[in-house]
Amino acid sequence: MMSAIDYALLIPILPIVAFPVILFIGQMFNGMPSWRNAWKEGGTIAVVVLGVVLGLSLSLISGYIGAVSGWDASNASGEVSAHSATEANDDAVSANVGEYDSWINFHITDGDNLISESFGFGIYLDHASVMLLFVASFLCLMIGIFSLGYMNTDEINLDRNHRFYAEFLLFSAGMFGMVLADDFLWLFIFWEIMGLCSYLLIGFYYDKPSAAYAAKKAFLTTRVGDVFLFIGLLMMWNLFNSLEFATVWSDAAIAQVVADGNQGQLHLALGMMFIGAVGKSAQFPLHVWLPDAMEGPTPVSALIHAATMVNAGLYLVVRMIPFFANDQLAGDLSTLALTIAWIGGFTAVFAALIAFVQKDIKKVLAYSTMSQLAYIFTGLGAAAWLLNNGHTTAGLFAFGASLFHLFNHAMAKGMLFMASGSVIHEMHHAHHKINHSHGDHDDGHHEEDHFDAQDMTNMGGLAGKMPITATAMAVGSMSIIGIPLIGGFWSKEGIIASTWKAALTDGGFLLIGPALLLLIGAGMTGFYMSRMWFMTFAGKAKTPVADEVVEETPFIPIPLVILTFMTLGAIILASMHFIGWASEGFGHFSLDIVSGLVHELKHAFLPGGDDSVSSILFLVTMLTIFLSMILGPFTAMALYGGRLDAYKAKPWLQWLINLSHKVNRRSHFDNTAWAESSLAEALDKRLYIDDFYDNICEKWIVVPFANICAWFDRRVIDGAVKGIEYGSQETSTYIRSLTTGSARDYIMMAVLGIFAIFLLIWGVA
């Protein structure tokens, strides 16, 4: 019987095949009315393909769940078994797809022996990949539908949308491939494919110099990380002679490493791979590309730079967790775990700080993405540390919480970006409308350059005019902030509590830093997300354009509504023990939602149980809730809140606006001094890190050195060659000058020659 896994290969292959098809058809039919309208310049094909892929993924996932839970015995073939995602070998459905078993075969020396090795391609499913596969395929479809509205109704995209949809599909193929791959090499290959698509899509508006620059920056920055990842893979291959998950995680392989005393090598290899993850997930110090990447169209930002590709780095770390969890390596990998947590903690606060001063709505979201990914990194770091030091239960909880936050963040951030896209799009339209009604210009292009549809200081009061968008944005922001019971709350509390718990365990005091940073970050998230919402939706319209905004573009509301419910539905997932499920295996899955909810509530608000650290954890939780729910949002209300002018918002939003108005009126909070301070200036300039990198590359080191090399090549190496050329020419000219044509000279030379020969013979004799 065919099980779903037999079709799994279609999941990456379908979009990869559709990529050239759309590109070529698009080039052929470009400009034809039916291609534009019915086919949406390839959008229809893309959505259909992504729909099919979602169907395949769901059947694969349900087949997997059925197989591992024993619900569906027909799927439980010999190769299927279920266990925790932190263990190797017996925890997953692994299918080597026959013919692709030997992608390349080669021979290499191993000590004094020659061995024969190969790389193959296969599919690997466990809880982490299943979850990410769902996230990726679901969001790809959602954002595909969104693009139908967003891309095809904008004149500037006319006749080049097929390129967008083709690259979009190639990207999704890369993402699916990465999630399904059963070894690190193919993970890396698809990882690079995604990098390429990111480059192409950031540079979608290729004529804009800023987009071209941003695309280059994104590719190069991630490339730096990728090279380290690549070296990490080489080291790992050298240790295990394989890069397959099942092999490298197995007890036997790790036992061999331990027996050879190579734990240090493994530690280093994982560290190198982590640098790759840092680059891909835009963590400090390789974070510079992500804000610039917002030059791409908004669906791209939503899909690639918020919901899926940036999760690849996290996924890589998730794939490293089994090493930490293996008790043969207990304590050996602590440094890396701490590094992960520290980088995460630092980036969480650092990105949040920069987000404070951003005016561009997409830039706020970009920094928010960095910050939230950093939370997940910290959670994974804490999980890694706990697992590596024998605190398995706590470690698994932290791991599950991180995975759950990945899920929640992807859903919420995808939605937030789409909502911001909706705002930008309608702002754009409104701006067009105004320009046309004034009738003072024939072409709107000239005016448009001066108006920034993404600038939040041009918005305000949109809650009444864009109810669906405003609701989606509010729910998404609450999920990211961690307002109790909504979306990200369940996972974020888990991450913060776990990090604190790890910090309070014996030997974990070095984690106190990340733990504190996360706590501070929670309040900052509350502020900047609220700031964004109130600046955009509350108060009075700040420009006439914002007054004219209407929510009218087709397709855009569909994914927003679906994702709003998805985000709100996180409570159901939480009460189904998602955290335990994601980390420990299917056995923890529970359909008893009510008791599950009680359990989770207890867990979230009264963490720790009868542990001695429970009182501190309780305090931490309350403090987190206070910071993120009270301090942050209320500060934002005090600064940016206000009543709408004409329209009324929907009832479920009106109270929020009224509240912000009250807070705003009561408080006489003046932040002009702060806003004009040099710190704000520095934050606005992203703490000068981007400039520093640019200077290193272009002014100080790389380019000057390259120019010196080019000069050296031209003048010294080729100069030497030219010198020989020139010298030989000179010599020949000189010799030629002896050829005078005069008989006397020749007789003279002949005589001299004979004389010389006599001398020689005489000398030799």
Next chain:
Amino acid sequence: MSTHQNANFKMGEREMILITGFFAIIAILTYMFPSLAETNSAGQIDWITMPLVGFPIIASGVLMAFASMASRRRKHNIEVPIKLASLFFSLFMLAITTSLFFGILESINWDFSIFNSYELEFSYAWNTTLGVNWHVGMDALSFSMVWLTTLLLPIVMITTWEEKAGWYHHPLILMMGGALIGVFVSLDLFMFYVFWELTLIPMFFLILKWGGSERRYAAQKFFIYTFTASVIMLLGIITLYFLNDGSFDITELTRSSQAASDRGDVWLGAKMQNALFLMFLLGFLVKLPAVPFHTWLPDAHVQAPTSGSMLLAGVMLKMGGYGLFRFCVSMFPDALVNFQWLLLTIGLVSLVYGSLVCLGQNNLKKMVAYSSVSHMGVITLGIATMEPLGFTAAIFMMFAHGIISPMLFAVCGSFKHHYHTLEIGAMRGLARHSPFLGVFMMFSWMASLGLPLLAGFVAEIAVLIAFWKAFGWWVLLPGLTLVITAAYYLWSMQKTIFEGGLEGELPESLQGESPVDISRWEGSGMMIMALLIVLFGILPWIVFDMMSGYSLAVFTGILGFGGV
């Protein structure tokens, strides 16, 4: 352009008869060939001597003689038939090599190699007093190079279909192909050297007749530089000849070298072997080219026409790599071990320094030329690792670079052809003016910087795995190169394909003409190359297994390792 020529195309009666006759002779020869051909002791038909080496050289000679006899007015009339005849020949050669590969003509398993034994080998006595024989053969190494050459010939002809004076141009490419294959199949040092030098002649004329404004200097430099190096190699060949009782036979020499190793001796004595190794090495390093013997390459490339550049980068550079394997590795293993450090140094310097120089260029074609220098460093490094995988990676790199770099030069050629400039940054917004050229440019650039699922990546992972095994942390230098390579390619794309605003920005050299996209011929050539790059990137085992088998045989053969 093509329509213009087609409109003027009128074929005279005499040309018609001659061309028809020519094709008829070819057809008859092809048909009768199997019964006429010699067979060797294994009963294999000689598919090498005439079909792959003799025919193309003779045919191109005939075609050119025919063209030169035609009067100036009639030359245009015979242009298309001559080009078609050349294309037909190259396709004929491609058909032969491809069927050889798939075991259709002879049942050969290329994946399984034995050291110093050739899957297809033929020998005819020629000048017995001198000891020169016509001895040809193919093993997996030479076969992959021959296949590459035959793949490339029709592609080059199609891409440069509209080159002026096609009646000489295309036959020259054909002759080039014959000479190159001659280099790869010769198992006699004398013939090897003859073909080695013979390849210079068509290339010299290609540069001299169709090149850019400085072509005279470039052609001379190219000729004299590589010729000088070859003369040193010739000294080595002559020395080898006298030291071995007047034998030019490569298989025999390799056999005696191996016999000496088996006895535990150093063949010809350590000093002599080192000296010979260095003499040969110099010849190959110049051809490869490796830093510091590389400066002829940028000059030659910048001045050479598209076809010349494509063949030069695609196959001629590989003669160096091929020579390294055939002589430096196979014949002088002891010296190879002694000079491992030298190969490592030269490889690393070529790789890193080459890529840095690329970053400092502002001429598109020069940048691509230096990128070849950088990529050829991979071959030296692969050999220096002294791992079977390293050898395989080097050979695969030769093959992959053999398809990728012609595409790079085809793109540069079209760029020059349509925009009359090669300066990076002289124009912006290629994606708007010439979208197809832009797409192909981006594709080939990405292939060259080692994007996964394209051919170059496979060589990259293979060489780096072997490199890490052999040299450990030195891998950071190739790693750095990966970043620099990405940097110069992306930078050049940013300044040509991207930017320029909605209207784009045109170079002054265009002098107000409106820009055009690539022609159908150029497009088809590039498309074929792109498909090949994808094919060998996704399904590398098609050729990788064969190279892997060869590397294993060489490795066990020279270092006396036990089998797997």
